Amino acid sequence: MKMFIIVKAQKEALHQWPEAPEEVLFLRNLHRHIFYIEVKVPVSHEERDVEFILLKRKLEEFLNYIGMNLGQMSCESFAIRIYGALRSEKFSGPCVTAHSIKVFEDNENGAEVVFDG
DSSP: OOOEEEEEEEEEEEEEEOOGGGGGGGSOOOEEEEEEEEEEEESTTOOOOOOHHHHHHHHHHHHHHHOOOOOOOOHHHHHHHHHHHHHHHSSSSSSOOSSSSEETTTTTTTEEEEEEO
16 A cells, blocks of 8 residues: 655746747747646655645745746746755755655646656
8 A cells, every 4th residue: 555645736937938839939938827736745654754734834935935937947847846845954844755746837737747656
């Protein structure tokens, strides 16, 4: 049996893709999204190794820290940055190693990065 806790958050931010294909040329310009984030962390027992409220606070602290402009960060890059922040002692809360992180633009299209298994 495998068990995970899952926390979700959202972040209003701007980003752009300078090398976007001609068919989606508008993506080359800075544009706004609501990014929907889902973090999945393994736990070893049903009383949780990590309290998800504390984990969510850590995630939200990081999201506030990075500000509004994500620059050229893709959903995949954003997930990798979140992974690093959750493992860091820079932000309050438990240091965890996520199993996977999903990042969606406007809760429609996005990416999932799986970090183990």
